[in-house]
Amino acid sequence: MEWANQLCENRQFGSKMTDSKYFTTTKKGEIFELKAELNSDKKEKKKEAVKKVIASMTVGKDVSALFPDVVNCMQTDNLELKKLVYLYLMNYAKSQPDMAIMAVNTFVKDCEDPNPLIRALAVRTMGCIRVDKITEYLCEPLRKCLKDEDPYVRKTAAVCVAKLHDINAQLVEDQGFLDTLKDLISDSNPMVVANAVAALSEIAESHPNSNLLDLNPQSINKLLTALNECTEWGQIFILDCLANYTPRDDRESQSICERVTPRLSHANSAVVLSAVKVLMKFMEMLPKDLDYYGTLLKKLAPPLVTLLSAEPELQYVALRNINLIVQKRPEILKHEMKVFFVKYNDPIYVKLEKLDIMIRLASQANIAQVLAELKEYATEVDVDFVRKAVRAIGRCAIKVEQSAERCVSTLLDLIQTKVNYVVQEAIVVIKDIFRKYPNKYESVIATLCENLDSLDEPEARAAMIWIVGEYAERIDNADELLESFLEGFHDESTQVQLQLLTAIVKLFLKKPTETQELVQQVLSLATQDSDNPDLRDRGYIYWRLLSTDPVAAKEVVLAEKPLISEETDLIEPTLLEELICHIGTLASVYHKPPSAFVEGSRGVMHKRLPARTESGEGTECPDVGNAAGGSAPEAAPSIIPSQGDLLGDLLNLDLAPPTTTGPTPSTSGMQMGGMDLLGGGLDSLLGGDIGGSPAMGAGFGAAPAVMPASLNAPVGGGLGDLFDLGGGVGMPMGAYIPPKTVWLPAMKAKGLEISGTFARRAGVIQMELVLTNKAMSVMTDFAIQFNRNSFGLAPAGPLQVLTPLGPNQTIEVSLPLSTVGPVMKMDPLNNLQVAVKNNIDVFYFSCQYPISMLFVEDGKMERQVFLATWKDIPNDNESQFQIQDCHLNSEAASNKLQGSNIFTIAKRTVEGQDMLYMSIKLSNGIWVLAELKVQAGNPNYTISLKCRAPEVSQCVFQCYEAVLKN
């Protein structure tokens, strides 16, 4: 019967004997038949039967019912049969744990086999059977195999430790396998070393704080030796491990670099990129005037270029990494512009990445070439790519001043094509060009106005309206143009409505006589007929301004706008440093720190680039801007970064109190669409509610007024300070981030579920949202708004949900927040009311944020000031709390708190009791002083808080509790 079947098969496939014969038995009694064959006496029949079982398994059929019969075939001398049975076991042992025990004896026996191949196979397979009962039996054989005389067995056993750790971490620690594994790093065989490193790295990922890979000069030497002799994959593991090491000085750094450089010529691109990571990191320690430094820079370019001729998927990952490298060290690739030119048949994801890098590399020297290319791309087929190319032309104009004129004329040429989406993109970028070079290219306005009717995207409409309003005095029929928009006012998107309101007010202030009617019309539309709070608020403000003091109105509305900066989407320097340390990883592909997205690695240590040994604070700061753009980055005071769609020209300038002479906090520059109207201006009125914040300011001289400016000034040196504060008490821990909670259940929001938390990262407050679409339809057009709140929290940018959210999709967004929004006291103080809009509806919810995220980085008070202030604050304002069940010693507590910007200023020990004095500064300038009493052996702490605004004490106490207990 069996033979007949097969003969049939053979005829079908000609004389080819293939595995597809295993799929032919589709009769009902398939399992039954297989069972019979498995129990056959004939060896060959048995093997064929097991093969059939495996074949069914590989395509996802359930053949677990045959478990006992297959396991029975395990006792055999035939290696192939044995391997096949093992394959089966690994797949099904978990579903049949009791049966799997039957196999244990054979495993244990095989681990003693004279043939190392069998020993290794047994230990390897045992590790793959993820059944607790079996792992217990695994320990003894594994211990033996880790010390086996044969390196092949040792290397297999090393991996097995990682497997076992994945199943039962505690067991691995208790059995001391980790130490044995660490010893294997010094093994004589390079393959064993590589596997030990790989296993340890994997284990370390789930144990962020354990000191598993304790690297010292000796072990580094071992690794470097093994690096030359192990397989390509082993090289990747070793290089990634090396990258975690911090050399003692620049000489050690150089010697490691020298030994790693040959890896740049490896055929395996992953090896190359891991080597690039090590070099990029260790280079940081080399003095820049060293000859070797220059040599190394030169050596980095060719391998990076070569990566771009590999398969498209490899190119993509390489390009994402090159994007980082170009930002950190533009000099490496500055002459290689041409390799980033887009090829017609590149996949779209490669095209978009290349475009991004082209703009980053654009400079006066190569701008002509770049523009010619971009113009070429603007006539391609793919709409997304064309749009990005048009935007890129605008970015070039802003980045390379000399090219601005050529860019504008290129854009005008493109507008002449009348291709709808090209025209709209062009208008959006021309608006940005106007903001960078005011009063220079207004001659093109006439051409733009011709295309008014074809604009149907909100962003383009808003940009056009902005242009008309801003240059109303030069456009004869500005009133007619704006009036034409006004007809469909209620059908416009908010962005357009806000812009239209502002533009008409501008027009009125410039040509008051003819436009009175128009302005009244728009004000009443905005205030009376609209239910959008932003629009209404802005409308009222204008109304009042215009009616009370037209001169002031003119000063406010027609104020000179700050210039936008040339580099728009640069990665923030701290993040960039961290990402450079993660070159070649997923983090580098997503441009997010690993802690932000890799599951199970919560609390991963943030990696930083090592500091140069010769006092190199200044040089550490990346000099991206001036290498390419040629304009001094120090010009920061008058320049705010432009968001791609920044329309918030509105009142950004007059937000800051007029007395402030320091730079505008860059957070306010990130404001969107003028939602911050009520910000600083009203602060002084409403701030009183919270309790004496203006008085506080006075109490400490001018300090609070000036300090916020340095809040997130992106200077490398400043950052160093931040980490130094601990006074050398080891690694500072990250700020406490509460776990995500569900804020808006899907039931209440037509299928949209929102959960989230708040975090403070590198001085920026982030609202971290997880949006899940539990509805059946796609959700788009997300936007977010906050109600006024106690500390003026407001989104510092739009909610970045770029792609539509499909059913059952989840997206994680992190929204930077500023603290210059409108202020209103809430109850409880840290309550935040949020509105989220999508294409379906608007939803409201409220959540509470830990006040600790408002604690700023410069909250360390001088000792004297602290003393004086403590006395100065009346005792009535003091509140005492108990923190129970906390088992940290005072030093650990202090370190932990510092991660959340609670700074210990002094420590005193009185009768075995540690008194810690701490200061905290809130983003609105309120200082909180604290005294923490810690008694050794007593898990209950006493904390006294003193503050001029005692309302905050309760919240601050909650933070202490949260930080210390997590």
Added chain:
Amino acid sequence: MINSLFLINPSGEIFLEKHWKSVVSRSVCDYFLEAKEKALEPEDVPPVIHTPHHYLISIYRDKLFFLSVIQTEVPPLFVIEFLHRVAEMIQDYFGECSETVVKDHMVMVYELLEEMLDNGFPLATESNVLKEMIRPPTILRSVVNTLTGTSNVGDTFPTGQLSTIPWRRAGVRYTNNEAYFDVVEEIDAILDQSGTTVFAEIQGVVEACVKLSGMPDLTLSFMNPRLLDDVSFHPCVRYKLWESERVLSFIPPDGNFTLMTYHVNAQNLVAIPVYVKQSISFFECGSDGRLDVTVGPKQTMGKTVEGVMVTVHLPKTILSINLTATQGSYTYDNGTKLLVWDIGKLNPQKLPNLRGSLSLQAGAPKPEENPSLNIDLNIQQLAISGLKVNRLDMFGEKYKPFKGVKYITKAGKFQVRT
């Protein structure tokens, strides 16, 4: 490390799954299939996809998707390199990489995958090590195996896996000892309308076929090694000697392998072997256009250009075309709007020309985009960069091997804009 592998055919059907750690439900592929639906072409599916609990890293190769699932931070290049290795392994074992072949050898592919990774860590990826453990199928062997019951799985110890030269097994014996090297260069170039080079570079590769007995130690030297901008070597090449003396010194793997790849991107060194005169124009009114393409030899170093082929993606609004070729023949697929003109050998005396009219769909506007021309060609016995092998020496063995070097130049991504 790598958790699972799924092989998916272009219609989205999963036909093989392999898990190296715990089993990941195949429903995880839905995220990928969704991205695949969104992409216009299968090539456009993004290689790294983020799902709530996993990362999906995929490659598209030989009309198949190789999709790996990972759960922890793993270097994506590592995964992509490995996936390409899997595809190469299938190609190597079964002569081609396709769904049919994998389905025909399902169990063997599964056994191979098991040998390639352990717990997601690469175990044996070198072809010669794998072949020692699992013998590749031959028609004869599979018939014999079925009749006699012997197995495909070797029970000898894979010696290569542990030696410091894992790429070569011991005890290789040949009656004819031969070593052949092919220097293959591909020109990647973008030419603009006027024929000016916007960008050009050469990707070179030295493919070797070495069938030598024992443990030969080879040294290959070039006449002009400084030509090369960047080189990547097979692990067998001793890097130090390249750095100091610019020679390739190595103990070769047995059989076919890629000895090195290199890169020449100094523009002035890149000769462009053909020129293309073209015009594709559409009349402002009416629904007609014209196409006129001529190809001629340029810097060919006296060699004949062969296998010339011009591919054009015509605009979507084209209804039909009516062209005449003076040499070769053209095919046009109205579904994909792909025009392929197969010219063959280029004759400098009589330049091939393709011309005729294009008609647009009634009422369609003049197409906005400019179609690009992609050129294929090859030139035998020429490395266009001018790279020349100087000599090959063998140490360590007594016999005299037969040696040979072949040069060939091809067009890589060779594109002419209109």
